[in-house]
Amino acid sequence: MLSLITLPNPILRKVAEDVKFPVDSNFRKFIKEMFTAMKHYDGIGLAAPQVGKSIQLMVINTPNKPTAFINPVVLKKSWKKSEAEEGCLSVPNVYGMVKRSKKILVSFFNIDGVKHEEWLDGMIARVYQHEVDHLNGILFIDRTKKIIQGKELLAEYLTK
Ligand code: ZN
Numbered sequence: 001m002l003s004l005i006t007l008p009n010p011i012l013r014k015v016a017e018d019v020k021f022p023v024d025s026n027f028r029k030f031i032k033e034m035f036t037a038m039k040h041y042d043g044i045g046l047a048a049p050q051v052g053k054s055i056q057l058m059v060i061n062t063p064n065k066p067t068a069f070i071n072p073v074v075l076k077k078s079w080k081k082s083e084a085e086e087g088c089l090s091v092p093n094v095y096g097m098v099k100r101s102k103k104i105l106v107s108f109f110n111i112d113g114v115k116h117e118e119w120l121d122g123m124i125a126r127v128y129q130h131e132v133d134h135l136n137g138i139l140f141i142d143r144t145k146k147i148i149q150g151k152e153l154l155a156e157y158l159t160k
Contacts, residue, residue, distance in 0.1 A: 002037040002051040006090045007157040013137040016054045019070050021113035034059045035066040043089050045127045047134030050090050058131040072108035072132055077101035086140045094154045096144030100129045
């Protein structure tokens with residue numbers, strides 16, 4: 001099982017490197033390991049830096065199936081935002097309210113190097129924004145104005 005990286009590991013604060021195509025069999029295997037880890041740790045999404053690899057790759061448990069997003073970006077964001085509670089496997093037992101755009105236009109590559117562009121909304125848009133943040137060294141605790149659980153824990157992580 002891939003092990004989880006948690007605060008204050010500096011990998012979480014790095015901008016991850018682009019993935020170059022074509023990918024090799026090790027990379028395909030790594031994606032499968034990320035799917036397994038996401039399930040094992042009970043996450044709805046997982047970004048590669050969270051398992052110690054600073055590359056532009058994230059997986060999300062979409063309503064259809066676990067999906068890998070490679071070199072993902074957010075191209076457009078709706079003005080309309082929604083606020084919801086978020087947590088993160090890399091910031092254990094801390095939860096806070098985060099405002100995110102309701103709808104986003106995204107682009108990403110699949111494992112075969114095919115580029116996709118699509119609009120996402122609802123829960124998946126929120127998770128996508130959370131995971132893309134990871135690839136840019138940003139954590140939900142940077143975006144929350146209201147920690148609702150684990151304030152003291154968070155202070156502890158940050159002074160480690
Ligand atoms: Zn996270």
